[in-house]
Amino acid sequence: xxxxxxxxxxxxxxxxxxxxxxxxxxxxxxxxxxxxxxxxxxxxxxxxxxxxxxxxxxxxxxxxxxxxxxxxxxxxxxxxxxxxxxxxxxxxxxxxxxxxxxxxxxxxxxxxxxxxxxxxxxxxxxxxxxxxxxxxxxxxxxxxxxxxxxxxxxxxxxxxxxxxxxxxxxxxxxxxxxxxxxxxxxxxxxxxxxxxxxxxxxxxxxxxxxxxxxxxxxxxxxxxxxxxxxxxxxxxxxxxxxxxxxxxxxxx
Amino acid sequence: xxxxxxxxxxxxxxxxxxxxxxxxxxxxxxxxxxxxxxxxxxxxxxxxxxxxxxxxxxxxxxxxxxxxxxxxxxxxxxxxxxxxxxxxxxxxxxxxxxxxxxxxxxxxxxxxxxxxxxxxxxxxxxxxxxxxxxxxxxxxxxxxxxxxxxxxxxxxxxxxxxxxxxxxxxxxxxxxxxxxxxxxxxxxxxxxxxxxxxxxxxxxxxxxxxxxxxxxxxxxxxxxxxxxxxxxxxxxxxxxxxxxxxxxxxxxxxxxxxxxxxxxxxxxxxxxxxxxxxxxxxx
Numbered sequence: 041x042x043x044x045x046x047x048x049x050x051x052x053x054x055x056x057x058x059x060x061x062x063x064x065x066x067x068x069x070x071x072x073x074x075x076x077x078x079x080x081x082x083x084x085x086x087x088x089x090x091x092x093x094x095x096x097x098x099x100x101x102x103x104x105x106x107x108x109x110x111x112x113x114x115x116x117x118x119x120x121x122x123x124x125x126x127x128x129x130x131x132x133x134x135x136x137x138x139x140x141x142x143x144x145x146x147x148x149x150x151x152x153x154x155x156x157x158x159x160x161x162x163x164x165x166x167x168x169x170x171x172x173x174x175x176x177x178x179x180x181x182x183x184x185x186x187x188x189x190x191x192x193x194x195x196x197x198x199x200x201x202x203x204x205x206x207x208x209x210x211x212x213x214x215x216x217x218x219x220x221x222x223x224x225x226x227x228x229x230x231x232x233x234x235x236x237x238x239x240x241x242x243x244x245x246x247x248x249x250x251x252x253x254x255x256x257x258x259x260x261x262x263x264x265x266x267x268x269x270x271x272x273x274x275x276x277x278x279x280x281x282x283x284x285x286x287x288x289x290x291x292x
Numbered sequence: 293x294x295x296x297x298x299x300x301x302x303x304x305x306x307x308x309x310x311x312x313x314x315x316x317x318x319x320x321x322x323x324x325x326x327x328x329x330x331x332x333x334x335x336x337x338x339x340x341x342x343x344x345x346x347x348x349x350x351x352x353x354x355x356x357x358x359x360x361x362x363x364x365x366x367x368x369x370x371x372x373x374x375x376x377x378x379x380x381x382x383x384x385x386x387x388x389x390x391x392x393x394x395x396x397x398x399x400x401x402x403x404x405x406x407x408x409x410x411x412x413x414x415x416x417x418x419x420x421x422x423x424x425x426x427x428x429x430x431x432x433x434x435x436x437x438x439x440x441x442x443x444x445x446x447x448x449x450x451x452x453x454x455x456x457x458x459x460x461x462x463x464x465x466x467x468x469x470x471x472x473x474x475x476x477x478x479x480x481x482x483x484x485x486x487x488x489x490x491x492x493x494x495x496x497x498x499x500x501x502x503x504x505x506x507x508x509x510x511x512x513x514x515x516x517x518x519x520x521x522x523x524x525x526x527x528x529x530x531x532x533x534x535x536x537x538x539x540x541x542x543x544x545x546x547x548x549x550x551x552x553x554x555x556x557x558x559x560x561x562x563x564x565x566x567x568x569x570x571x572x573x574x575x
Contacts, residue, residue, distance in 0.1 A: 124469040135460040135463070
């Protein structure tokens with residue numbers, strides 16, 4: 041399998057505090073990688089570096105190399121705006137734009153990218169809503185505000201919004217932490233389905249979730265990556281004592 | 293409750309004191325342009341026109357300026373710079389309006405007369421607003437002074453509204469490949485439309501009632517002229533100028549009726565503002 045995203049020596053700071061310490065990690069195409077670890081271990085900061093969103097926080101900075109299909113997104117002449125179209129993101133809390141309809145929420149990324157043709161826009165929006173398993177639930181209320189949907193639907197709307205611009209990687213930052221168990225199950229099912237089209241990196245607090253949906257897992261602690269491997273191995277035979285302690289629930 | 297009674301009491305007092313003029317002049321008070329206290333002829337149209345147009349000029353200038361300031365302070369400037377600049381702008385609201393008036397007479401009006409108005413005449417002289425002699429003192433000076441005076445109001449309310457927008461909204465936009473400016477339009481401005489409208493209407497309410505600074509720079513001529521260079525007058529300034537000299541009962545009553553008109557206009561506009569702002573808060 042090919043490596044679609046390669047992280048080399050990635051460091052990130054909030055002011056003078058180092059939150060991510062020299063991470064090396066690669067992601068295979070069409071897989072799901074889970075990042076687990078206790079709160080404050082730098083896992084969210086880490087994936088926010090992968091689409092250069094971390095640096096938008098005041099005083100935050102990042103340094104290192106992240107190769108997307110071989111090209112460094114931290115290279116000199118790289119525009120972060122273009123990177124964020126290729127590497128999509130879904131956030132902790134569903135955040136559809138309250139002033140936009142369901143349809144426009146999905147279409148907005150394409151409009152930002154300059155697509156104006158109505159027929160094509162419609163087609164891609166419909167396709168994205170199908171991909172995020174939301175179409176049947178919203179096909180009759182495409183003009184309703186995005187925020188009128190339920191929490192779980194809103195999160196799938198955000199997934200559709202990210203998918204509409206056809207990113208090659210989808211970053212998910214604890215996407216189910218604000219959702220009920222049924223909505224969570226739907227999103228998990230969706231993730232497994234989506235990996236056919238996109239590579240997924242998911243940060244999660246929920247170890248069962250990581251075990252259920254991911255192919256490989258990375259365990260972070262205090263900004264370091266302690267262990268990385270196939271999910272089945274990490275959860276059954278971890279090499280590091282700290283990983284074992286974490287996944288058996290003895291701290292974190 | 294007590295304040296509501298006070299409000300009604302003020303309205304009632306204005307009505308009672310204006311009654312002689314209301315009865316004698318009838319509706320001609322609102323549509324007539326002649327204001328001649330010697331002959332007891334009172335037409336308020338020019339003062340209503342002056343108030344509305346000077347406030348309108350102020351809004352046209354202050355709205356984009358204030359939104360720009362608020363965006364700069366919340367979205368662009370580093371936090372420390374934002375705090376200092378924000379403080380300075382809010383201090384503009386603390387300057388007494390008579391000081392604005394002095395500045396208007398000694399700095400703004402001469403500058404308008406020698407530089408701005410001739411320039412506008414050359415560039416946009418085909419429009420009726422920018423024709424005629426450049427006086428300096430006049431409608432345009434009043435509009436600009438008002439714009440400066442209401443910018444702190446509009447920008448600080450807009451700033452509150454912008455900083456109440458959750459950070460994830462901004463990140464959603466950035467995460468989709470929006471540039472900084474697109475992010476501001478999509479995540480910040482779009483969802484603040486009603487709130488900004490409310491802020492602008494509050495600013496308008498202030499502009500309509502402002503007296504001292506306007507009186508000092510507007511020229512106080514009871515005449516309707518299409519040109520912004522020409523002197524004009526407003527409801528508030530005619531009351532301030534004439535009340536102490538009014539001798540006949542009908543003259544005093546007419547001035548009070550102007551006050552009643554001003555009271556009604558600002559009351560309606562402020563109520564609208566509150567309606568807008570509370571609705572935008574619910575979204």
